Amino acid sequence: MATNEPGAGDAPGVRGQGWIAFAGIMLLLAGIVNIIWGIAAIDDSSYFTDEGRYVIFDDLSSWGWFILIVGILQIGAAFSIWRGGIYGTALGIFCAGLNAMILLFTVNAYPFAAFMLFIADVLVIYALAAYGGRVRLG
Numbered sequence: 001m002a003t004n005e006p007g008a009g010d011a012p013g014v015r016g017q018g019w020i021a022f023a024g025i026m027l028l029l030a031g032i033v034n035i036i037w038g039i040a041a042i043d044d045s046s047y048f049t050d051e052g053r054y055v056i057f058d059d060l061s062s063w064g065w066f067i068l069i070v071g072i073l074q075i076g077a078a079f080s081i082w083r084g085g086i087y088g089t090a091l092g093i094f095c096a097g098l099n100a101m102i103l104l105f106t107v108n109a110y111p112f113a114a115f116m117l118f119i120a121d122v123l124v125i126y127a128l129a130a131y132g133g134r135v136r137l138g
Contacts, residue, residue, distance in 0.1 A: 016131025023127040024081040026120055027092055030099055031074030038068030070098055081132070089132030096124040 041064025074095045080088025100121040107114040 016127070019127035019131050020081060023092060023096075023124045023132075024078045026124050027074045027081070027095060028078040030117075030121075031071045031078060031095075034067050034071030034074060034099070036071075038064045038066075038071055040064070041067060067102070070095065070102070074099070081128070086132075089128050092128045092132070093125055096121045096128070100125075 042061050043064075073091065077088050077091040077095050081092050082088075100118050103114045103118045103121070
C-alpha cells in the first residue's frame with residue numbers, strides 16, 4: 001500500500017536530512033561570499049561606494065574585518081553541521097541570525113538582495129532549530 005505522505009517511507013532518523021543539507025550549503029555559500037566581501041572591504045576595493053554611511057563602525061575596513069570573521073565562522077559551522085556536531089547547530093543558528101541582522105543594515109543599498117538573503121537565513125535557522133539535533137549526515 002503506497003502513501004503520498006511526506007516522510008512515510010523514510011527510515012528512522014532520516015527525516016529532516018534535506019533541511020540540514022540545505023542549511024549547511026547555505027551557510028557555506030554565505031561564508032564564502034562574506035569572506036570575499038570582507039577582503040574587498042579591508043582592501044578598500046572600488047566595489048563599494050565611498051558615500052556609504054555606517055551604523056556601527058566608522059569605516060569600511062572595520063566592517064570588512066567583521067564580515068571576514070563572520071564568514072569564517074559560517075564555514076566552520078557548515079562543516080560542523082555536516083559532521084553532525086551539536087556545536088555546529090548552535091553556531092549555525094548564531095551565524096545565520098548574525099548574518100540576518102547584518103543584512104538588515106544593508107537593506108538601503110540592496111533591498112531585493114537583502115530581503116532574499118534574509119529569508120534564506122530564516123530558513124537556515126528553521127532547519128537547524130527543527131532538525132539540527134536529530135540528523136547525522138554521512
